[in-house]
Amino acid sequence: MGAFDDKDLYEILGVPRNATQDEIKKAYRRLVRKYHPDANPGDSEAEQRFKEINAAYEILSDPQKRQQYDQFGTIGDAQGGSGPFGPFGGFGDIFGDIFDSIFGNFGGASQGPVKGQDIEMRLDVSLEEALTGVSKEISVPRWERCKRCDGTGAEPGYGTKVCSVCGGTGQVEQHRRTPFGSFVSVTVCPECKGKGKIIEKVCGECGGSGKTRVYRKVKVTVPKGVDTGVRLRIQGEGMEGLRGGPPGDLFLVISVASHDIFKREGDNLHMSLHLSFPEAALGCEKEVELLDGRYKLDIPQGVQNGHVFKIKGRGMPRLRRPGRGDCLVHIVVDIPKKLTDKQKGLIEALAKEMNVSVKSGGFLEKLKNLL
Ligand SMILES: [Zn+2]
Ligand SMILES: [Zn+2]
Incomplete structure (x- = not known):
């Protein structure tokens, strides 16, 4: 404390x-x-x-x-x-x-039916699941009325006795001496917490609380397009109501896992596509694996490093709205790190043709012998 x-x-x-x-x-x-x-x-x-x-x-x-x-x-x-x-x-x-x-005794509630408390839980989904939507069975921890003691907190066969601290009133007087004089205040009895009664022998199942923790299986449908932070409400799957009141609700806070290939930004997806220098220089056709399947991308000649191709309508679905975002393909031109002598010779020939000066290893001469 x-x-x-x-x-x-x-x-x-x-x-x-x-x-x-x-x-x-x-x-x-x-x-x-x-x-x-x-x-x-x-x-x-x-x-x-x-x-x-x-x-x-x-x-x-x-x-x-x-x-x-x-x-x-x-x-x-x-x-x-x-x-x-x-x-x-x-x-x-x-x-x-x-x-x-x-159980609804919030701030000294009435004796009427009280709605149970809401439960909030995190629910992890993959990016693929967020794309298509998914049905999941989850396990929700709840406090439920203890079956052994029927919520009384007392071991069956044992009753309650009057609280010895407050004499059954549920209240205790506190005398305080302060620089301003003596005060008497009445507060809830700390021993019985205002109930005026003490359980003779606590229930072996719930330890006297009258409640046990129960894991309840709940089937949930995650709609397509969900993103991290979206809250799903599942009515009636919260805590039990009190005195015949309805149960609370279950709120699931979605957390979408990060993906190795795709980066999500709102409804758009971003991915990288690596091209070799000849592919970028001369153009090519590439089969790209998008999140929802293949797509044939026509790369024009002379595509630049960092160029972005927008594939319309192949991003994430919009949550509870029609339409989808786009998939943005970022081009990365790879410069080769390892080359054979023959490849080096060919690039030297290219350099000569383009009239650029490079560190010469004499590979062009070797290439002539090889050809
Ligand atoms: Zn019990
Ligand atoms: Zn008491």
Whole structure:
């Protein structure tokens, strides 16, 4: 927790100090979606941010705690310690809050049905798949109600007992002495997190959270023309709803892999075509392998290094619109690095014919003997 102590809670959520509760809530939801561990598997920095964001929101979303924080820059806790995150323990506590938020208890929600949270995931596709579109079956991690305990978090056969810290009220009083006088504030009980009850024996399956991680197979259709950063929405494949509410949605953020041959630029594709010096000088016909098949390219004589041929309509399809981009073929004229004596002689002859002076190796004389 020490790492957060110096950080300003408003800065963590990226809101001004005079932000309304609504603005704070919006900023929080946006950040939680971005840094959620499910969206950033294995990213410890994102996890750290996620914890900070949750801890900052816990204080700033509560008008009383926020006022206290604004005034003293700190929130005391029941054990008499101080620091802005006093009422929180370790990761487990915060994760408890996340579970609550996943299941819709956002900022003290009503008892009615609540829509499940959305899930955001990255989906990798190849350039070829982006060209044609593709159907994929993916595995989506979700939190679902634990089947062993039916979401109660209690081992079957065991019940709950009244919380000994708050006596079942779910709240604790905090007495604080400050230079301005004594204050009493009421906050959520850190032991039972406001529920007033403690589970007698935690469920062996879910560890008391009431939720288990389940990998759900989802079939998705990736439309042709997708590019990195495109978000696909799959309705109803997010987290379970609460109290009969509909499930959230699944958002897939597309990441198109880079290609060995083709470089994509919007809907256009770029590729290089290597020509030998004689091919470039005299012209030729080349069969070029485009991303979607072969194309016969007629190279006129005297084509220059760096010249670009535009093959219309052979680039990437436009996403959800008719038409396609172009394929741009960049000419690279190769100068030979290794030559036989005979080839050197022929080039010397060419140099002589073109009236240019070159470093002579006497190959022209040798060539005459060879011919
Ligand atoms: Zn369970
Ligand atoms: Zn309690």
